[in-house]
Amino acid sequence: MKGFLKELSEAFFPQNYTCDLCGRETFDGRNLCPECAETVTMNDGLTCPVCGRRTALEGLCFECKADIPAYDRAVSAMVYSDGGVKLITKFKRGGAYLKAAFADAMTDKCRELKDADCISYIPMTEKAERKRGYNQSRLLAEEIAERLNLPIVKVLEKVKETKEQKSLTKKERESNLKGCFAARKADCEGRTFIIVDDVMTTGATAGEAARILKRKGAKKVYIATMASVEYKREV
Ligand SMILES: [Zn+2]
Ligand SMILES: [Zn+2]
Structure with a gap:
């Protein structure tokens, strides 16, 4: 912190x-x-060793235990709550100057992913990127690649517009995302990726990205986000 x-x-x-x-x-x-x-909580306490979300108990969270993710491991700099939510909202709404501070915090986490050999990011459709003016995940990926001295590879393409995910359940998110990314075999084979995204909520986007990359021959897929939602077991 x-x-x-x-x-x-x-x-x-x-x-x-x-x-x-x-x-x-x-x-x-x-x-x-x-x-x-x-009000800003950094992810420096107990986290799930697979999804990287803050947890109350040591070891894998129950969600990862029940349904092992398609990605190998995910890390995130902050907990997506209170001040963290506000900082990210600011970043997305034109506060591009926040990218260096976010990239520093994320790079620290990415150093744990020692065998990664390239950096990439979750793409937006061309239309969505034109509307916002920039893809915040690409900005962060470029900063992190520079800090880790790794090449940046544009591997995923968003080929299908998806619905706003906010109000959807995990299962609905998964079907909403199905087939939304494409990748070329030549860009994937034998590579270990760190894929940068803004926030991990249910991990559905990360899962879909990892599935396509692995299907096309990627060796491993790691995910790095600015923040992730704390894992709370529903009782
Ligand atoms: Zn203040
Ligand atoms: Zn987990």
Whole structure:
């Protein structure tokens, strides 16, 4: 957490003396005030060794146990809650300047994925990218590739527009995503990928991406996101 805040403050100092979340003056050159900093939870506690989500218990979460994901391992920098949600929303809505701080935090996590040999990202359809002006996952992937000194490979193509996932269950998300990505065998064979995405919720997008890459000959597929939803067992 401290490292991330330091990065954030260094990224903006001295031009920014206001809190990035509430807009209040911070005076010390940091870009998150102490109250807002408290609301951002970094993923440095107990996490599931497969999906990378924060958990309460040691070992695999029950979801990964019940249905082992198609990707080999996922890591994420923050927990997708409170301040983390707000930071990511800001990043997606034009706050592209936040990319360096996010990329630093994600790169630290990616260093655990030692055998990765290239970086890629979850694509948007051309239409969606034109509308937003940029693909935030590609921006992050480029920053991470530079920090890890790994090549960036554009491997996935989004060939089908999908519905907004927010209100869908895990099963509905999986069928919504079916067939939405394409990849070429020549880009996949023998490679170990780190695929960058913004947020991991149910892991349906990560699963679909990993399935196609492996079908086309990828050796391993890792997923790196800015944040992931905490795993809570439904009782
Ligand atoms: Zn604040
Ligand atoms: Zn898990």
